[in-house]
Amino acid sequence: MKKITLTGFTWLIAFAAIAQNNLITNIPNRKSVSLNGKWQYIVDPYETGFYDYRYKELNENNGGAYWNTDVPANKTELNEHTYQEKNSLNVPGDWNHQDPKFLYYEGTVWYKKSFDYKKSASGKVFLYFGAVNYRADVYLNGKKLGAHKGGFTPFNFEVPANLLKETNNFLVVKVDNKRYADEVPTLNTDWWNYGGITREVKLIEVPDNFIQDYFIQLKRVSPGSIPAKTPEVEGWIKLNRAPASGEKLTVEIPELKLRQQFTASDTITKVHFTLPKIQLWSPETPKLYRVIISSNSDKTEDKIGFRTVEAFGKQVLLNGKPIFMRGISIHGEIPKEIRRAYSKEDAMQLLGEARELGCNMVRLAHYPHDETMTRLADSLGILVWSEIPVYWTINFGSNEVLDKAKAQLNEMITRDHNRASVIIWSVGNETPVSPTRTNFMHSLITEAKKLDQTRMVSAALEVNYSALKNLNEVNDPLGEFVDLVAFNEYLGWYGGLPDKCRTTNWSTPYNKPLFISETGAGAKGGFHADSLTRFSEEFQEWYFKEQVAMFKKMPENFVGLSPWVLNDFRSPKRNNQYQDGWNRKGLYDDQGNKKKAFYILKAYYNQIEKASNSKKK
Ligand code: GCB
Numbered sequence: 001m002k003k004i005t006l007t008g009f010t011w012l013i014a015f016a017a018i019a020q021n022n023l024i025t026n027i028p029n030r031k032s033v034s035l036n037g038k039w040q041y042i043v044d045p046y047e048t049g050f051y052d053y054r055y056k057e058l059n060e061n062n063g064g065a066y067w068n069t070d071v072p073a074n075k076t077e078l079n080e081h082t083y084q085e086k087n088s089l090n091v092p093g094d095w096n097h098q099d100p101k102f103l104y105y106e107g108t109v110w111y112k113k114s115f116d117y118k119k120s121a122s123g124k125v126f127l128y129f130g131a132v133n134y135r136a137d138v139y140l141n142g143k144k145l146g147a148h149k150g151g152f153t154p155f156n157f158e159v160p161a162n163l164l165k166e167t168n169n170f171l172v173v174k175v176d177n178k179r180y181a182d183e184v185p186t187l188n189t190d191w192w193n194y195g196g197i198t199r200e201v202k203l204i205e206v207p208d209n210f211i212q213d214y215f216i217q218l219k220r221v222s223p224g225s226i227p228a229k230t231p232e233v234e235g236w237i238k239l240n241r242a243p244a245s246g247e248k249l250t251v252e253i254p255e256l257k258l259r260q261q262f263t264a265s266d267t268i269t270k271v272h273f274t275l276p277k278i279q280l281w282s283p284e285t286p287k288l289y290r291v292i293i294s295s296n297s298d299k300t301e302d303k304i305g306f307r308t309v310e311a312f313g314k315q316v317l318l319n320g321k322p323i324f325m326r327g328i329s330i331h332g333e334i335p336k337e338i339r340r341a342y343s344k345e346d347a348m349q350l351l352g353e354a355r356e357l358g359c360n361m362v363r364l365a366h367y368p369h370d371e372t373m374t375r376l377a378d379s380l381g382i383l384v385w386s387e388i389p390v391y392w393t394i395n396f397g398s399n400e401v402l403d404k405a406k407a408q409l410n411e412m413i414t415r416d417h418n419r420a421s422v423i424i425w426s427v428g429n430e431t432p433v434s435p436t437r438t439n440f441m442h443s444l445i446t447e448a449k450k451l452d453q454t455r456m457v458s459a460a461l462e463v464n465y466s467a468l469k470n471l472n473e474v475n476d477p478l479g480e481f482v483d484l485v486a487f488n489e490y491l492g493w494y495g496g497l498p499d500k501c502r503t504t505n506w507s508t509p510y511n512k513p514l515f516i517s518e519t520g521a522g523a524k525g526g527f528h529a530d531s532l533t534r535f536s537e538e539f540q541e542w543y544f545k546e547q548v549a550m551f552k553k554m555p556e557n558f559v560g561l562s563p564w565v566l567n568d569f570r571s572p573k574r575n576n577q578y579q580d581g582w583n584r585k586g587l588y589d590d591q592g593n594k595k596k597a598f599y600i601l602k603a604y605y606n607q608i609e610k611a612s613n614s615k616k617k
Contacts, residue, residue, distance in 0.1 A: 022240070023414050024156055024204060025213045026302050027128060028375065031120075035113055035127075035171065035201040039091050040083035042066055045107040049081065050137075050174065060142065066110045067139035067172040083112040091201055092130065094194035097339035102195075104572070111173045111197055117164050123207040124240075125164060127171075128156040130199025130342070130370065134183065137174040141165065149404065150184065151177070152332075152367035152389065153411035156204065173197060184404045185389040190583060191331060191366070192570035194340045199370055206240075210298040213238040215417055216251065216271070216291055217306070217454050224312045226320025230274050231306065237293060238268045244296060252292040264295070280319045281305030281420040283360040286381030288420070305378055305420030311456050311483040314557035316513050318383075318423070324612065325383060325560025326605040327361035328354050328587070329518060331569040332369040335582075335590040338570060347372040351382055353566055353588060357598065358605030363517060363562035366391050366429050368412040377421035384421045385458070385517075385562065388412055388444075390428030396440040405440075406447050413451045422455065429460040429517075430488060431478075438477050445481045456483035460517035463489050474508040484559070485510050488518035491547070497532070498539075498546035506555060513559040519547055520564035523597065524578040525589025535578035540585075541596040548604045563587075563601060 024030070042049065049066025052058055058065040064080055072079040089095055095102045095109055119125065129136065133151030137144065141164075145157040177195030179187045219234035221227055237249050243264030251260045251271060260273045279287040288303040307319050315322040330350055332341045341350060347370065354362050361383040364373060368386055377384045388408045395401045409427065416422050427444035431437050441459060448457045461476040474487045485508060492498030498521075508514060523540035531542040544563075551561065568586035571579075578584060587598040 021410075022156065022158070022212070023154065023411060024126060024128065024206070025414060025418070026300050027130075027154070027202070027204065028371065029301055031205045032128070032202040033117065033205070035115060035203065036091050037113075038088045039111045039113045039197070040085065041087050041089050041095075041112070042081055042083060042110045043105070043107075044110055044174075047108050049110055050108070067137075067144070067174065068142045069170055070112075083110075089196065091197045092199045092342040093196060094133070094198050094340045095196040096192070096194050097337060106177050106179065106193055106195060108174060108176045108178075109195065111175060113171045113201075115169050115171065116167045117169055117203065118166055119164065120205065121207075123205060124210070125159045126156040126204040126206065127159055128154065128202045128204050129197065130154050130201070132173065132175055132197050132199075133177050133193070133195055134179075135176045136197075137176075139172045139174075141170050150408045150411065151198070152369070153408050154199070154371075154415055155411070159203070182395050182398055182401050184394060184401065184408060185366075185391045186394050188393055189366070189389075189391055190571050190573055191333075192572060194333075198340045199342050207297045209244075209295065210240050211237060211293055211295055211300050212240045213414060214293050214300075215452075216293070216302075216304055217418065218308050219272075220310070220454055221308050221320065223310065224317065224320070227280060227308050229277055231278065231280075231308075232272065232274050233306070234270075234272050236268050236270050237262070237264075237295075239264065239295060240267075242267055243269070247296050250292075250294045252294075253289050254292070255289055275306070278306055281307040281378075281381075282319060283381040283383060286379055286420075288378060302418060303378070304418050307420050309423040309455060311513050314511065314513055314559075316456070316484065316559045323360075323383075323559070324608055325361040325515065325562070326359050326608055327363055327383075327385070327560055327562030328357055328359050328566045329363040329365045329562045329564050330354065330369075330566045331365060332367070332373070333567065333569045335567045335569060335586070335588075336592055338590075342370050342372070344372045344376065346370070347376040350566065351376055351380055354382065355380065356602075357566075357587065358602050358609060360609075361385070361560060361562065362566075363387070363426075365565070368408075368415070371415060374416050374419045374422055378419050382421055383423050384419070385424040385426055386412060386416060386422050387426035387429065387460075390431065390441070390444065392430055393432065394428075394440075396431070396434070396437040402440055402443060405444055409444060409447055410451065413448065417452055424456045424458050424484060425452065426486075427457065427459045430462050431459070433462075433476055433478075441478050442481050445478075458482045458484040458486045458515070458517075461485070461487045463487050465495070469505075470503060471505050471507060474506070474510070474514065479508065479510040479512070483512070484515050485512045486515040486517040488564070489516060490519060490521075491550075492543050493521040498543040501546040501550040504550070508555075512557065514555065514557045515559055516551075516561035516563075518564040519561065520585035521597070522579065522584040523595050524584055525568070525586075525591065525593050525595055527578060535576075535584065537596040541600055544597040544600040548600060551604070567592075
């Protein structure tokens with residue numbers, strides 16, 4: 001915590017290694033005023049709006065700061081900055097796609113929104129951001145509300161009473177997406193670092209005493225069993241303050257004629273009750289129930305599906321029955337428009353493409369995607385792997401970095417812990433094995449399990465290949481701590497040709513379900529050649545043919561896969577004549593065309609689906 005004194009106010013600024021434990025959930029269903037739309041901006045690569053020419057942080061007495069009003073007091077006043085209509089960016093939206101000058105920009109941009117606001121009732125107002133990449137410093141009418149780090153998770157700040165005006169509020173966000181070694185992710189990623197206010201911004205109106213968060217999920221069943229006919233809910237309701245004496249909290253599910261009341265015991269009150277016979281949530285029947293949670297002074301309504309999920313022996317059980325995950329990895333990007341995804345339409349497009357491929361599962365790589373994705377997955381019946389950007393070479397030796405990773409984990413889980421679709425929390429991807437890394441990752445796993453005992457925890461691991469034994473071993477020590485042993489393999493793309501899949505062997509010391517979290521090969525859409533030609537659609541097709549043949553011979557604990565990747569996506573690391581700034585491992589190209597390999601995977605998924613349907617009959 002850093003204490004900053006500003007003109008008579010004392011502001012506590014939670015610097016965002018610390019998770020926002022004041023995060024409000026169920027945002028789409030709260031009373032709100034949108035601040036989306038056109039914002040004006042100033043590009044500030046030298047951070048002139050933040051530091052003076054001696055590189056000291058500017059303060060409230062210095063009108064030069066970009067967070068303060070840009071209107072000179074009179075015509076003689078020298079003011080070096082103004083926000084201008086002609087320099088506008090759409091929010092939500094990354095800046096990179098909105099003007100060619102931003103294509104490769106990484107640095108600071110100041111965003112400004114002027115707005116009028118009439119408060120409709122008494123109560124509190126919070127300023128909410130779905131995500132800002134990477135660091136946001138937020139100022140309203142010249143006062144700093146706080147700062148947040150982490151480019152893919154939500155945060156909110158309470159707006160102090162009387163700070164909001166009826167007209168002409170001056171909201172400024174300093175957005176900085178520079179990469180640093182000690183951040184999460186770190187300097188090096190295989191995706192483009194889109195900057196900006198990438199998700200929506202809203203004012204949230206709540207009563208003074210309000211329901212901040214809740215966890216309404218089926219209780220874990222005893223290992224390996226199916227949920228009871230009348231299953232139990234176990235969870236909690238969190239208020240923003242201590243309850244009034246004897247205050248009642250109510251959970252209602254009108255369709256089930258269920259109404260349960262609890263006496264609030266503390267800020268967090270445990271709830272536990274039995275449901276009548278229900279339709280369990282599953283990919284085949286993605287049933288969601290309207291759930292209303294109320295306190296003396298607040299009421300919030302959500303749509304929740306009820307299901308159980310667990311890794312049991314060598315299988316993954318959904319509602320007590322083994323499932324095979326026909327997945328695909330997805331980046332949060334709309335390639336045709338070369339931008340970050342953020343809207344319902346974007347989610348429809350991405351999850352629609354996954355469905356066309358025959359998927360019942362998606363791996364949302366390598367960071368938490370927009371909330372529209374997990375909400376839509378809930379209603380479409382698509383299982384979700386959700387991940388934090390602990391990717392490759394994070395500074396595993398640093399406690400501060402661990403805190404930053406934990407903060408993002410906390411925010412990811414808090415936002416989505418009522419989504420039936422989310423079955424796996426992933427704490428990272430391809431982290432290089434060392435005792436320091438294993439401790440780091442282990443503490444993230446412990447944290448995830450502390451926050452949520454009803455889902456699986458995993459991480460995408462790497463494979464150890466021994467040429468001598470022609471053996472692929474999944475023996476990362478982290479395997480001991482995860483529920484699902486997931487690994488990325490590129491046999492036939494990185495090292496060798498796809499026919500290597502025919503002779504290779506697989507083994508793992510872990511007696512747990514095995515999941516292939518990535519496999520893929522690059523192909524430029526529309527480039528055709530013989531199957532030995534790298535980057536041709538034919539090569540990628542051959543790769544998938546060989547891989548599918550290999551999957552069919554995988555050990556019995558093979559429970560699914562999420563190949564790499566649904567769409568081509570921007571990656572500044574990839575610059576040969578075929579890739580041209582893109583990773584071309586998509587099954588769809590950057591124009592939305594299906595490549596030949598798409599049909600190979602689809603056929604495999606259709607076969608699996610048919611076999612599992614006929615088993616059920
Ligand atoms: C991986 C990474 C993924 C890359 C992919 C590739 O293993 O997890 O982020 O984009 O390989 O294309 O090499």
